[in-house]
Amino acid sequence: MKYVCDMLQIDIPIFQGGMGNISNAQLTSAVSEAGGLGTIGCGSMTPSQVEEIIIQTKKRTSRNFALNIAINVSPYTDELIQLIIKHKIPIVSLSAGNPVPYIAKLHEHDVKVIVLVASVKHAQKAEEAGADILVAEGFEAAGINSNLELTTFTLIPQIVKSVKVPVIAAGGIGDGKGLAAALMLGASGVQIGTRLIATQDAPFHDQYKNSLVNASDTETTIIGRSFGQRRRILKTPYSTKLDELEQAGLTPEQYRELTSEVNHVKGAIEGDLENGFINSGQIAGLINHIPTVEELFKSMMNEALNQIEQTSNDLKGLSYKKD
Ligand SMILES: Cc1cc2nc3c(=O)[nH]c(=O)nc-3n(C[C@H](O)[C@H](O)[C@H](O)COP(=O)(O)O)c2cc1C
Numbered sequence: 001m002k003y004v005c006d007m008l009q010i011d012i013p014i015f016q017g018g019m020g021n022i023s024n025a026q027l028t029s030a031v032s033e034a035g036g037l038g039t040i041g042c043g044s045m046t047p048s049q050v051e052e053i054i055i056q057t058k059k060r061t062s063r064n065f066a067l068n069i070a071i072n073v074s075p076y077t078d079e080l081i082q083l084i085i086k087h088k089i090p091i092v093s094l095s096a097g098n099p100v101p102y103i104a105k106l107h108e109h110d111v112k113v114i115v116l117v118a119s120v121k122h123a124q125k126a127e128e129a130g131a132d133i134l135v136a137e138g139f140e141a142a143g144i145n146s147n148l149e150l151t152t153f154t155l156i157p158q159i160v161k162s163v164k165v166p167v168i169a170a171g172g173i174g175d176g177k178g179l180a181a182a183l184m185l186g187a188s189g190v191q192i193g194t195r196l197i198a199t200q201d202a203p204f205h206d207q208y209k210n211s212l213v214n215a216s217d218t219e220t221t222i223i224g225r226s227f228g229q230r231r232r233i234l235k236t237p238y239s240t241k242l243d244e245l246e247q248a249g250l251t252p253e254q255y256r257e258l259t260s261e262v263n264h265v266k267g268a269i270e271g272d273l274e275n276g277f278i279n280s281g282q283i284a285g286l287i288n289h290i291p292t293v294e295e296l297f298k299s300m301m302n303e304a305l306n307q308i309e310q311t312s313n314d315l316k317g318l319s320y321k322k323d
Contacts, residue, residue, distance in 0.1 A: 004133060004166045004188045007112060008091055009064050011035030012301055013189025014179070015114075015135070015168060016196055018068025018093060020143070020279075021045050021261035022204065022268045025056035028065050030201035030293040032057075038065035039093060044261045047079040054087050064090050066114065070144070071097025073261075085109045093135065096144055100129040116170070118146030123159045123167070131165060135191050138171030142194045142281040145222065145230040153185070160186035174283035176303020180311075183304070194281035197268075201293045205271030208278050209290055211236070217285035224259065227252050231259060234280035236273040238263070 001013050016031040018041025025040075032038035040057060042050050050067070057065055067089050069080050073096055081102060084092055092106055095116035106113050107130060115131040117123040123134050136159045138152025139145055152171040160167050169182035170191035182190045197204055198212045211234055219235050223242050229252075233239050242258060250258070259277065266276025291299070 001183065001188050004168070007132065008037055010037050012297060013168070014297055014300065015039065015066075015093075015170075015189065015191040017135075017141075017143075017170060017191045017193035018042070018070060018095065019193065020070070020073070021265055023053060023068075024203055025053050025060055027196065027199070027202045027293070028053070028057050029060035030199075031196070032061045032063040032065045034294040034297045036293075036297060037091065038063075039068050040065065041068040041070070042074050042076075042080055043070065043264075044073055044075065047076050047083050050080060051083055051087070054083070054089065058087075066091035066093050068093040068095060069102075070095050071099065071102075073097075073144070077102070081105060084111060095135075099126060099131070103130045114168075117159065118150060118155070119148050120158050120162050123163050127163045127165050133166050133168060133188075134159065134163065135168045135170050136187075137191070138169075139232075140282040141171035142220075142232055142279040145232055147228050147230060149230075152182075156182060156185040156187050172281060172283050174286045176300040176305075177307050178283070179300050180304040180307040183308075193279070194283050195287060195296065196293065197280075198287045198290050199293050199296055200290055204268050207271030207273060208268050211273070211278060212280060212284045212287045213290065215280065215284035215287070217282065219284060220280050220282050224255060227255050229255070229259075231277075232279065232281060233277045234284065236267070236278065238267065238273055238275060238277050242277070 012035045014036040016039040020041050020043030023041040028038035028040050040053050091112045093114040099115045103113050112132045114133045115126040116135045136155050138155050139149045156169045166188035168189045168191050169187035173190045174195040198209045221235050224230050263276045266272045267278040
């Protein structure tokens, strides 16, 4: 845990996950200012749109932040790598595609490379290719999901056992107990997405935030299975429409269009839940208030520490026969 914090020059091992085209300087800088790793997700944004967010983020914080490139989502991966070098962004996370062609070039420029993985094989390949840190994401998570459908609780210990680089747990973490559990499984920290949406620092539509606060444990759904392009979103009028259209038979192109970043922005920024979708992980059911990022992180760290101490005392208090 300390190794990761020292490597990335952050105070606490909590990463913000990339958030596609709804990424912004406000939330990224709030996460970094609160001691975590803020992240600008590039989604399908043009390099000049991303550059503007980088400039705005640098105005708001002098702390480190990362850029996330979802390789198969962005048509501009090479240009974004040039932007990382130009603006001396010290950390990049690569997801949704093959990271291997980019790692050596980023290392030449002293950029630390985080790779998102969803299986042991994938993790080993990323380590072999030179990834500095792995984020292992379970199927509970919001947004684009691996077709393998493995869960965080099973994925983390198996990946931790099979690689030497630090592993960060993503998917289903929303409080200090989740943080403690991830650390107990051998993770060096956590990456969160859903929980950060419902914060005061996230400049998203109130409909989005309130939908998460009001959601129960069963209120997310997976779309895109029939295309091998899974995405976890909140159940809304638009998700029902997508489900029906998928069952009736869409072409892959139609599916891609209906789940494009344009429809993501409609749902998340404009609050239009009839014509746009909102990503959400299964942990939405745990969210019941809208704190600042700083308050959230403080409570997560305190709760994790208390939970670990209390569980340790409980275990020590058991009357089983020790060797
Ligand atoms: C609004 C939103 C957009 C997302 N977009 C991306 C993305 O562009 N790239 C990516 O790697 N992950 C993306 N994710 C996944 C997050 O980065 C993160 O790994 C995930 O949310 C963690 O699981 P959780 O939602 O259970 O916290 C997105 C998540 C959300 C909530």
